[in-house]
Amino acid sequence: MQTKIAGIAHYVPERVVTNEELTRFMDTSNEWIIERTGIEERRYAEKHKETPSSMGAKAARIALERAGIEAEDLDFIIFATLSPDYYFPGCGVLLQRELGITKREMGCLDIRNQCSGFIYGLSIADQFIRTGMYKNILLVGSELHSMGLDYSDEGRAVTVIFGDGAGAAVLQATDKPGQGVLTTCLHADGTHAEELAMINPGSHGGYHLGQDKFGYPDPSVMGGMFVTQKMVDEGMLYPNMTGQLVFKTAVVKFPEVINEALSKVGLTAADIDLLIPHQANLRISQFVQRVLKLPDEKVQNNIQKYGNTTAASIPIALSEAWEEGKVKEGDLVCLAAFGSGFTWGSALVRW
Numbered sequence: 001m002q003t004k005i006a007g008i009a010h011y012v013p014e015r016v017v018t019n020e021e022l023t024r025f026m027d028t029s030n031e032w033i034i035e036r037t038g039i040e041e042r043r044y045a046e047k048h049k050e051t052p053s054s055m056g057a058k059a060a061r062i063a064l065e066r067a068g069i070e071a072e073d074l075d076f077i078i079f080a081t082l083s084p085d086y087y088f089p090g091c092g093v094l095l096q097r098e099l100g101i102t103k104r105e106m107g108c109l110d111i112r113n114q115c116s117g118f119i120y121g122l123s124i125a126d127q128f129i130r131t132g133m134y135k136n137i138l139l140v141g142s143e144l145h146s147m148g149l150d151y152s153d154e155g156r157a158v159t160v161i162f163g164d165g166a167g168a169a170v171l172q173a174t175d176k177p178g179q180g181v182l183t184t185c186l187h188a189d190g191t192h193a194e195e196l197a198m199i200n201p202g203s204h205g206g207y208h209l210g211q212d213k214f215g216y217p218d219p220s221v222m223g224g225m226f227v228t229q230k231m232v233d234e235g236m237l238y239p240n241m242t243g244q245l246v247f248k249t250a251v252v253k254f255p256e257v258i259n260e261a262l263s264k265v266g267l268t269a270a271d272i273d274l275l276i277p278h279q280a281n282l283r284i285s286q287f288v289q290r291v292l293k294l295p296d297e298k299v300q301n302n303i304q305k306y307g308n309t310t311a312a313s314i315p316i317a318l319s320e321a322w323e324e325g326k327v328k329e330g331d332l333v334c335l336a337a338f339g340s341g342f343t344w345g346s347a348l349v350r351w
Contacts, residue, residue: 002180003122003129005349007067007170010319011058012163012306013045017146022160025151033160038282042163042307044146051085052166053094056142059168059315060099063138067170071099075134077108078125080117080141080311082198082340083148084110095140115278115339116186117141117311118167119347122335123184125171135173141311142166148198150238158241161281163307167315182348183264185257189342196246196340198239200231247284250338254288257346258336265348271332272298274321278337279303279313288336300326310339327351 018041019030033039045055056079064071079092086094092108113120118141125137145162149155174180231237254277262268269292277285282303289299300321309316314335321327331351338344 001130001132001173001175002182003126003171004174004176004180005169005351006069006172007063007065008168008315008319008322009059009062009066010165010167010312010316011055011062012043012165012316013050013055015044015046016041017044017163019160022151022156026156026159027153028156028160036281036283037161038301038303039161039307040304042305043165045144045164047147050144050164051094052081052083052142052144053079053085053091053098055144055164055166056091056095056140056168057098059142059166059319060095060138060140063168063170067172069136069170071101072104074101074104074106074136074138076106076125076128076137078111078121078137078139079108080111080113080121080139081143082112082114082117082310083144087201091142095138111311113311113339113343114341115280115308115310115313116337116341116343116345118314119184119335119337119345120186120343122169122171122181122347123186123345126181126184129171129173132173137171138168139171139315140166140168141313141315143310143312145310148238150235152235154235155238157243158239161308163309165306165309165312165316167312167319169315169318179350182350183261184345184347185260185264186345187253187257187343192242192245192249192342193340195242196240196342200236201227247281249342250280250284250344251287251291253338253342253344254284254336255291257338257344258288258292258334261334261346261348267332267348269294272334273331274298274300274326275334275336276300276314276317276321278339279306279317280308280339313337
């Protein structure tokens with residue numbers, strides 16, 4: 001048995017936020033943002049009404065319909081996000097409740113692998129299906145970044161990049177020769193974990209934020225998972241990114257992990273019908289495209305209109321590609337991601 005994507009769908013909020021709109025809050029420009037990221041606009045969720053789990057449910061319902069099954073037919077839920085509704089519990093159970101299938105009492109798993117979350121989730125689901133443990137798995141990637149960004153000049157390098165949205169896939173077993181997930185490759189290196197991270201609030205008790213003269217965490221920032229006044233005053237509650245390091249590492253790891261997957265199944269980049277990279281930065285995707293020598297029609301990019309939607313970016317891009325007729329039966333689709341952790345991975349899927 002192999003794992004096929006039986007249904008794919010996405011949901012993005014209605015509100016479109018252009019680069020020009022962001023200039024009202026920070027010292028930036030449309031030209032500056034496009035030059036560095038390729039992003040022209042992004043979507044923002046409706047405040048206090050939409051959440052990662054509610055957006056995930058909207059995408060999931062469409063994916064279920066396209067797969068030809070009901071929510072009650074699901075055996076397992078995997079939810080990938082870095083922006084959960086709550087610190088705990090995870091979004092998996094909230095999605096289960098949103099879909100009205102709590103009576104089934106199926107397991108729900110939350111994935112915290114940020115930009116690589118969808119690929120990690122796909123790999124996990126693939127193992128469950130290959131072993132016969134589950135038949136119908138719902139995999140969701142959903143992000144609501146707009147509620148936690150720094151809309152000041154200090155935060156602009158990060159804030160201009162991110163947007164909100166959700167993607168969902170229904171995964172099922174197939175015995176059709178050569179169809180489905182051919183292989184997945186997962187990697188991580190925590191050496192530079194803090195270089196792309198949202199450190200506060202967290203349970204480190206200020207360990208990474210400074211120590212007193214005795215070597216203990218600075219008591220002025222200690223507070224476990226709770227917010228302290230110093231965190232608020234010094235802008236410690238926002239994500240941070242060392243952009244140059246992330247870029248330099250990503251452009252190396254993307255081609256490596258793609259070629260690793262191709263090598264596993266005896267194929268080359270020339271065999272790829274469509275590459276769907278995580279939408280981190282258009283410049284990264286274009287660099288990878290050149291390294292792999294792929295023409296424009298074989299690479300799906302939509303960061304221009306959605307920004308970086310982290311765990312949701314691959315399923316959103318895959319869903320759009322499918323809707324546009326770019327993914328057809330028998331096509332070799334390559335998914336690849338790199339992000340916080342650092343974590344990265346790839347998957348080859350024969351549609």
